[in-house]
Amino acid sequence: MVNLKHSPKISDQDRTKQQIVVLRWGHRVHRDARLTSHVALTARALGCSGFILSDSEDGKLKETVEKITQNWGGDFFFEMGNSWKTTIKNWKSKDGIIVHLTAYGENIQISNVLNKIKELKNDILLLVGSQKVPKVFYTNEVSNFNVSIGNQPHSECSALAIFLDRFFEGKELSSSFRKAKIKIVPQKRGKKTLLT
């Protein structure tokens, strides 16, 4: 049984807003290490509650992401090793919805797909593939929505970033992370950090 700490219907102090967890599928430990770490850190920095690496284990990646969270704050969780099928089944059983990011889906710019997702108010498991995904991801067996960030080939990392920026309407970029040991003080020139 999957233990989704922040899965739908589990109450915690942030349960008043629609939450997003990223599920990364198709990670290949050596080939995808850096890209998957960028995907996970993007999820954390841009307002997601957690990251699930499915069908794979990568201890070094987990360590990297958790170390960032320890130093830079927030409640971001990292899980790995469960199958996508089990994770999705569990998510759906708790009234969560599944959004699949793909270049083939409804274009976020020219359709009303984002509004439809937000109106539902259910928590979202955001599927982000690393390689060609199983065809079933496109069907309603798996996904409630297939969303494209433009219809050109580019990057799942970029697609995730834009989806989150639009979903949270930019607010995620100014949010503070509790229990942070280190903070950046933004400025025009140079690099300034605060240790707390």
Place this chain on the structure above:
Amino acid sequence: MVNLKHSPKISDQDRTKQQIVVLRWGHRVHRDARLTSHVALTARALGCSGFILSDSEDGKLKETVEKITQNWGGDFFFEMGNSWKTTIKNWKSKDGIIVHLTAYGENIQISNVLNKIKELKNDILLLVGSQKVPKVFYTNEVSNFNVSIGNQPHSECSALAIFLDRFFEGKELSSSFRKAKIKIVPQKRGKKTLLT
């Protein structure tokens, strides 16, 4: 002498709007291959005119990006091998400005830095580092603006994507790419492409 095909003041049919070219600094051929290709493809898909890999050569990367452009259309150029110093000097000599993307810069969400950049109307060379960048990048010897996409560590690929999405106000995601051999037809389910 750098040959910037789309550099400032070189006239072409798209010269009516403020253009952006990405300069990738610090690329390590093996370690960064996939991330840099995602950065370049993000630049192409999200409205940039070209991509410059500075201080490094990577024939395989060039081939990957140019093949995407051949198949998916548009006028995106790829250059490599020149030093960042020469490229920046040349860019500035043609009234172009330099924007450095960094987690330490002015936060795009809580400052008016994006408006200031857009008001200038000069073409933009967007510096995207791969590793720790030289300190001089933060000074006015190099950059006109240091811009952060939030002040958390995440990904230069994500930072670039959000900068471009906000700069072009989303329009880049619905633009058509001329001379495309292949196009995606966005839809709710499945994968549909058109060969032209």
